[in-house]
Every structure is written in C-alpha cells, then in structure tokens.
Amino acid sequence: MGKRYSLEIWESMRRVLIRHIGFEDLAEDIYLETIRIFGEGSRLKMPKYEEGPGGEIYFWNPHRCLHSMRACNQLLAYLRKKLGEQTGDRIFNAIVVELGQGRRITVPTIRSILIQRRNEYIRKQFRGFNHKELAILYGLSERQVRRIVNN
16 A cells, blocks of 8 residues: 555545535644644554444454554544534544544655645646746746656
C-alpha cells in the first residue's frame, strides 16, 4: 500500500465528513484534527470495534493496535465534544468504516496533503500551453509542472 493509495483513503474520508456534516469548514477541521490525533506520517492498524446496546463503543483487537485504540478514543472524545454525543458517534463510525476496521493505514503528513491539493489545482488550471505561467505562479520549474500535468 503506497503513499498515493493512503492519500486516496484519507481524501475519501474527507469527502465522507463533508457529506455527513454538511459544513465544509467544520469537516476540514475534523479531518485535520484526525490526522493530528493519529500522528502525521505514522503507520498504524485500525482497531476493530463493536457498538454496545446503549450505543457505547467497545474496541477489541490484539495489543499491537494499542496506539490506534488510544487515538480512536481520543478522536471519539473530540467528536463528541465538538458535535454532541449522537452526531459524534455517527461521524466516528463513518471515519472508522472509511479507514477500515483492521486495516493498516499510513497517516499522511499535512505537507503531502497540501502538495496533492496544489497538484490538483495545477491540473485544473492547465490549458495545454501555460506551463511557464503555472511554474511561476506555484514556484516550480516547468519540468515539475509538466510531470504534474502528465500524471
């Protein structure tokens, strides 16, 4: 599982947040806080969990998931505080489902996310002949712009 695949998972999680919350700014805050809680650049295995009869969440997994279980508990507490208990639980479930229970994930760095978004903007602004203009605008070489556009 390479970095690109990992970024695609996190970007799909961001879209899920926007869809569930409805406010893009709030979804972006939660997205970045999730990355901060899990630790930029860290690799971890997502824990599996079950929902109890009263709606409480119980984690279960081997001890190797201890870091991610702590991070999930911290994220759940953050979401409940920010959005309320029911909404926080619903959003937490959406995040864990999107990231995958039991899946090994790499948490992206903020820098890699910004680079990916910059590259998307460059592709959107590309008109077939404006390599030099985009290179100046984004502080890149023309060759870098060509690589970005061709990928």
